[in-house]
Amino acid sequence: LTFDWFNKDTDDMLIDRPYIGVIGEGGTYAYNGASMNTRGFETMISWRDHVGDFRYEVSLNLARATNMITSLPEDIYYTWGGGNGVDKSIVGQPLGSWFGYVTDGLFRTEGELYNGIEQTGKGLGRIRYKDLYEDNVINDKDRDWLGSSTPKIQGGLNISMAYKGFDLSLFFNGMVRDLILNSNSATKGYITKKIVNDKTLKVSEVKNMLEMLIHLRNICCHNLLEASNKSCYEKKNIMRSWTIKFFFYGLF
Secondary structure, eight states, rough: OEEEEEEEEEEEEEOOOOOOOOGGGGGGEEEEEEEEEEEEEEEEEEEEEEEEEEEEEEEEEEEEEEEEEEOOOGTTTTTSSSSSSOOOOOOSSSSTTEEOOOOOEEESHHHHHHHOOOOOOOOOTSEEEEETOOSSSSSSGGGGGEOOSSSSSEEEEEEEEEETTEEEEEEEEEEEEEEEEEHHTTTHHHHHHHHHHHHTHHHHHHHHHHHHHHHHHIIISSSHHHHHTTSSSSSSHHHOOOBBBGGEEOOO
């Protein structure tokens, strides 16, 4: 049995400072500016024994680690890492956190559609967003931190067995995350455009892409009304932002 616990503060992390677009690519440069705290533990339990000619060994390992941005320079405090530029900063959130809109199901009835909340592109079968700012308007003020793709818990199980001239080894592993980006649903619009415009695609490639779109429609849209005329990745500004519908719970 082994157990290790750690609590580490990292200062002066390299980050890229934002710059105005007229400068061009030459405006990119890295400098020391962020701080982060990381804490967690690692443990392993193992057992080895034999019964006559049968020998076996079992080991289980488990690790948990969380991190949090603790400071940023004042000029990028609300912009670096996904903040809204006004009052929501990644400080206090894990590195790699996602920032976007929180969904609240679909508009299924006329009553839900005319709920007094103004939302761009709303309609029956469309996705409904939470009015977090409580001003009856869905806009940038309603975006919030959705979670992080950084694994929180990772584990593995090793089993080895041997009997005379035969042996068998098994290995299992898994992890838990807040969220995992479903890149298939996030790029659905791109796939549709590629099928229409790319004249070099083979028949088998088009078939695979069409099968993926049908699968994504069932996963992402949940309703034919939403997918009949427009993709899940709407052309409206609000629909181009990250939303919780592009993610799923990261347990496997």
